[in-house]
Amino acid sequence: MVRSGEGAEKTALRVVMQGMSRRAFLRCFGVVVLPRISVQAKAILPSRQAIRRRIRWVFTFVNPSGVALEAQHFWCYLPANVPLVQSLVDIESSAPFQLLEDEFGHRVFAIEFDRIQPFSGKVVTATATVEMAPEATANLLEEPGAWLAPERFIESDHPLIRTLAQELKGDSSPENSARAIYEWVRDNVAYAGYIEEQRGALRALQERRGDCTEYADLVVALARSAGIPARSVGGYVSEWDFTPKAQDYHNWAELYISGAWRIVDAQKGNWLPVSGNYITFRIQRDSLPSPVGDAHRYRISDGLQVRW
Missing domain, CATH: 3.10.620.30 (C8orf32 fold)
Known part of the structure; x- marks a missing residue:
């Protein structure tokens, strides 16, 4: 099932910074990267034991109106980093993107379009590689x-x-x-x-x-x-x-x-x-320091539509 981004808060990204220091914000949300990045994450298991999955998206963004859309944003969850259980190894995209991370290990794929012409669209492909433990792994629950x-x-x-x-x-x-x-x-x-x-x-x-x-x-x-x-x-x-x-x-x-x-x-x-068949994208919390907000999968700017 899906919780679409339609019900999420439709506020600018700057809202995420409310109540956070500039240093904390930068630590949580990273910097602009090139269309491909190998994520520097510690391996959760010897490579012969870990399960790897490749996940591929084809995003179709559409401007259905007769007015050009400026400064359009799209955010969606990627496989999360879960200690000793799951790790995002690699992400590549046909368009420049940001890779954002919060304290819970959520990874967010973020794209910005400067302008999308009336009645037109753009297609973006992305592929992620995730490594998972095949079964539950013992770990200390600190809190x-x-x-x-x-x-x-x-x-x-x-x-x-x-x-x-x-x-x-x-x-x-x-x-x-x-x-x-x-x-x-x-x-x-x-x-x-x-x-x-x-x-x-x-x-x-x-x-x-x-x-x-x-x-x-x-x-x-x-x-x-x-x-x-x-x-x-x-x-x-x-x-x-x-x-x-x-x-x-x-x-x-x-x-x-x-x-x-x-x-x-x-x-x-x-x-x-089997844990390796369940791929975590989002862990539910009352409040998440993420531009995706309350949505379960993604959030998108007003006016812009996305299909995948």
Whole structure:
């Protein structure tokens, strides 16, 4: 599924700088680069063990109006850098771009067009190479509290969610509690197909229906309420190199159990699946220091349209 950029904040890039020092802004958002860059990232595994995927985009930008568009911007998420799990190795594009990064490891592909003539368009191709661990890798969680607190759409402190979480938790270990949460959400929430608005965990529990986002949010909220660090993640699931499509965008939960972040995908019915098939693009947080804003995949200037 997809959350398009249409609902994101349509403000200029300078808004991202509010509340940030100039040094912090520059550290987060990098500099202009050439049409190809090899990302200097530490290998997560010996090359013979790592899984590599090549991801290719063909972006078609269109000005559908009779007025020229000036200073047009486009931002979209690339595969994120997740310590010991996933690393963006290389990105190349047919047009100059910026590669932006925030404190959560998100990578953003940014393009600016000086001018697009009326009723015309531009095509930009891009290819990314990402390296992934084939299975969950043990790592120390330095700030577990950050993944236990309630957030927007993750209403882990609501009485309804707390009551159910305690019922599912019982006297079980975190692993058994996580399995009970996964099975309850898998068996009690009906898949409703794509839903444009993100509804959150509480509404998913009350209505017992939703799309992959609601499944993920409810698993995360129940896990946090049961004392298990958890996060909602968005990206793509693929065993092969691929071209991302809107309808293939997917959200899942990751729970920190047995010393590692482990995938729990209640909507697809996947309990602790192969990590290397799940490619993380976005980790959900209340506030992200990113020009993509609240959008799940991309953000674009008013007037300009994009297809891929």
